[in-house]
Amino acid sequence: AQSVSQHNHHVILSEAASLELGCNYSYGGTVNLFWYVQYPGQHLQLLLKYFSGDPLVKGIKGFEAEFIKSKFSFNLRKPSVQWSDTAEYFCAVILNRDDKIIFGKGTRLHILP
Amino acid sequence: GAVVSQHPSRVICKSGTSVKIECRSLDFQATTMFWYRQFPKQSLMLMATSNEGSKATYEQGVEKDKFLINHASLTLSTLTVTSAHPEDSSFYICSVGSTGYNEQFFGPGTRLTVL
Numbered sequence: 732a733q734s735v736s737q738h739n740h741h742v743i744l745s746e747a748a749s750l751e752l753g754c755n756y757s758y759g760g761t762v763n764l765f766w767y768v769q770y771p772g773q774h775l776q777l778l779l780k781y782f783s784g785d786p787l788v789k790g791i792k793g794f795e796a797e798f799i800k801s802k803f804s805f806n807l808r809k810p811s812v813q814w815s816d817t818a819e820y821f822c823a824v825i826l827n828r829d830d831k832i833i834f835g836k837g838t839r840l841h842i843l844p
Numbered sequence: 845g846a847v848v849s850q851h852p853s854r855v856i857c858k859s860g861t862s863v864k865i866e867c868r869s870l871d872f873q874a875t876t877m878f879w880y881r882q883f884p885k886q887s888l889m890l891m892a893t894s895n896e897g898s899k900a901t902y903e904q905g906v907e908k909d910k911f912l913i914n915h916a917s918l919t920l921s922t923l924t925v926t927s928a929h930p931e932d933s934s935f936y937i938c939s940v941g942s943t944g945y946n947e948q949f950f951g952p953g954t955r956l957t958v959l
Contacts, residue, residue, distance in 0.1 A: 763946045774952040775888075775937070777845065782946065821887060825948070830876055830941050832948050836887045 733758045735824050737835035744812055745843045752807040752838050754822030764805040765823040765832070766796055775821070781805065792816070814844045846872030846949035848940055856957045857928055865923045865954045867938030874940035877921040878948060879913060882935040894921055928958040 738753040756762060766778040779790025786798040796807045805822060822835040847870040857863050867877060876895050880888040892908075894900035894915035902908045910932075912924040925932055935955050939948040 765947075767950075775950045780947065819885075825946050830946070830948075831890060831893065832878070832939070834887045839885070 733824070733826060733833055735822055735833050735835040737820075737822050737838050739838045740836070741839045741841070743841045743843065746814055747811050750807070750809040750812045750816075750840070752820055752822075752840070754805045754807065754835060755803050756805070756822075756824045756833075757803065758824065758826055760826060763825040764796075764798060765825070766790065766794070766805070766807050767821045767823060768818045769821065769837075770818045778807070778820075812840075812842050814842045816840060817842045845947070846870070846874070846940055848872075848938065848949050848951040850936075850938060850951040850954050852954060853952065854955045854957075856959065858959055859929055860927055862924055862926045863928055863956060865925070865936055865938075865956070867921045867923070867940070867951050869919045869940040869949075872940055872942070872949065873918040874921075874942060875918065876941045877915050878939045878941065879911070879921075879923050880937040880939065882937060882953070884935075888937060891923075925956065928956070930958045932956065933958045 734757050736755045764781040767775045768778050778794050779788050781788045781798045789795045794809050798805050820838045824833050849868045851866045879891045882888050891906045892900040892902045894913050896915050900913040915921040935953050937953040938951045941948045
């Protein structure tokens with residue numbers, strides 16, 4: 732079955748550290764890829780998405796992600812995190828054959844001030 | 845993207861009662877709406893997919909008689925939790941999509957607490 736794996740369940744960083752959250756998916760066909768963020772007590776917000784074109788995608792709040800097709804990966808990065816980035820981050824995939832979105836289990840990011 | 849609202853944002857009810865949650869797409873013709881459930885500190889789990897004017901398709905393990913979904917128009921879907929029990933307490937989130945759009949837009953969620 733198709734799945735999305737987020738390798739880090741809980742990440743703790745200090746402010747100004749660089750961030751990379753891993754995401755891999757298992758599906759050989761065409762996919763659309765997303766990263767969502769959920770701040771404490773708030774709803775899901777789209778950080779960035781990849782449909783086609785340049786595999787390096789820039790999103791809001793200084794986040795970016797790189798789609799590496801050969802590795803089935805879509806890792807999220809930010810060069811310098813802030814305390815306000817404390818949140819849960821979800822990688823998600825929509826398979827082009829249907830409309831269902833498959834979420835990873837999420838990574839809880841905690842930034843120390 | 846589309847603006848999606850949910851009502852109510854929070855609801856507390858007694859065990860055995862039914863609760864209706866509305867999901868509205870304010871500026872997008874949503875041919876498809878999705879309902880998710882999110883347990884604390886966990887990911888979203890798809891409960892069902894509904895297409896406007898047809899019966900919802902439920903994911904394995906989701907009781908269709910307990911979670912009634914109605915998608916009567918392109919802008920409104922409702923989820924009714926019937927005979928709610930404490931284990932139904934959760935965060936329910938809807939999203940909207942459209943045929944061939946390959947993206948979903950999420951509502952703010954409804955927190956249900958069953959006493």
